[in-house]
Amino acid sequence: MRPVYMISGGITKFAKAHPDKDFRFMVKEAYDYTLRDVPRFSKDMIDGAVGSYFSDHFTRQLKAASMAQDYLGLCPKPSKRIEGGGATGGLCFQSAWEAVASGRMNSCVAFGFETMSRVNTWKGNEFIALASDTNFDFPVGGFYSGYYAMMVQRHMHEFGTTVEQMAMVSVKNHINALYNPYSQKAKRLTIKQVRESPMVATPLTMEDICTMSDGAAVCLLASEEVAAKACERPVKIIGVGSGSDAMRMADRPHGKVILLPHEQESDYAHLKYPGVHSFRGGRMAAKLAYQMAGIHNPMEELSFVELHDAYTSSEIQTYEDLGLCKYGEGGRFVERGTPFMPGIDYGMSLPKQERLPVNPSGGLLACGHPVGATGLMQAVFAFWQLQGTMSKHLGNPTLQLKNPRRGLIHSHAGTGTYITVSILEAI
């Protein structure tokens, strides 16, 4: 496999609704931004594209990626659509990586979008719940927030995770987003406000859960030769991994933990895994990505993480899957302040603030979650972060970390049915 670089990216403002722009126009906006940021790169250097959007129900247009392809003027170049639930964007990113790594293309555009505003929020929830088994799970009360609530109830039972620890994730991500003009829902919150917002599915409140959004994102991936020619500060993709799990949560095993290099079997002598408290697919994705990237201890070797925080609870669960802490320690990981940004006042005391910032951008909780764009949005923020260009793109320097070396992006579908982890490195 050849080395692959990300050489540019762009996103639209994520919003509750963009009725003035259809999905083609939104993709075009992100695409034009992407090309403008690499003036030495021209459209004729693009070998093909991969499009991602999650739901034919939201779009009510099959083959919508073909319409974005023609709108961008990329016909007759190779193109396809990737769909994998919430991980659609992450899978799209990795599909573009594969096109370049294999030598099939020297440069590949990954574009993603979602237009979720076309139905009301509860119809939207119903559409999303169709990504659970429609014979056995959906009819019982198909509702993803309910599924995640059951998972975190078990996490709390197994490990003593608290609702206040979950609320801290919400406070962190919403405050980070105050400095990200692309975000949909930036605000200063307190733990108390998170807990007092309307209960959705016990113990998850409105502020524990991401919103639906309209938006698009684009990543431009290239071979070493093209990257050297076209981009002043390319970022290398040093590891990709993905994993999966059974569609029905009920069917998941209660067996042994998949260990990362820095863990031992004795760490988890009494833990039945993954059950419904952990994401086996996320652990597998991380293991494979770390293997390819040569990472032995993620906590020491990563500078930041952009992960799929559709729920505050799933951010905590994901710290553990990624091996940032041991299984069961996710709640204390956030309580100590480890995943908070340096130099931002969160209105609470955090002994280990800035050790490993997680979701500097504000994540899904605050940026919004236009599904097909989300995983690519994470890549764009990670790219700007590693390039050191956050200030240029966001209009303020607050979220720019000092000399970040490596960033991890994590995209997650269903109740953990597809999960991707990709690792990017500054060069």
Next chain:
Amino acid sequence: MGEKGTIVYGVDPLIVHDHYEIDYRHSYAEDSPFFVGLSKGKLLGSRCTGCRYTYATPRSHCMECGAPTAWHEVPLSGRIHTFTICHYGGEAFLKETPFTLILVEFEGADTLFLSRLKGVKSEAVRIGMPVRACFSKTPAFKVTDVWFEPADRE
């Protein structure tokens, strides 16, 4: 078509009402005995004929070893493995809120079963609580023909 006119929500941009509905001819295929079983007051799971892994849900082939499974009767009582009380839901279920979702664990089964819990105040729901299966007297041949109630209730 068109008799009622088009509902216009806005003119700049032009936003109109668009309706979509469809009926399916849906086969439960190899899982059919499970749904028929519910109408007879039985909860049918699958046991692997090779490795004996036991599922509390229908699955014709084993996820662990790939061998065919055989039907087996899951006990009609179990314990709550985890739960949530949903105060919102997908549009189809909004009118039923608040409702309680549970995953049930059974003696002798390696996996769980997703269902609703009824007949109990939400404050009283606990992990580990004994529950028993209840079946609809007028089956709709849906998974909701079964639900659970606290085991100590008659």
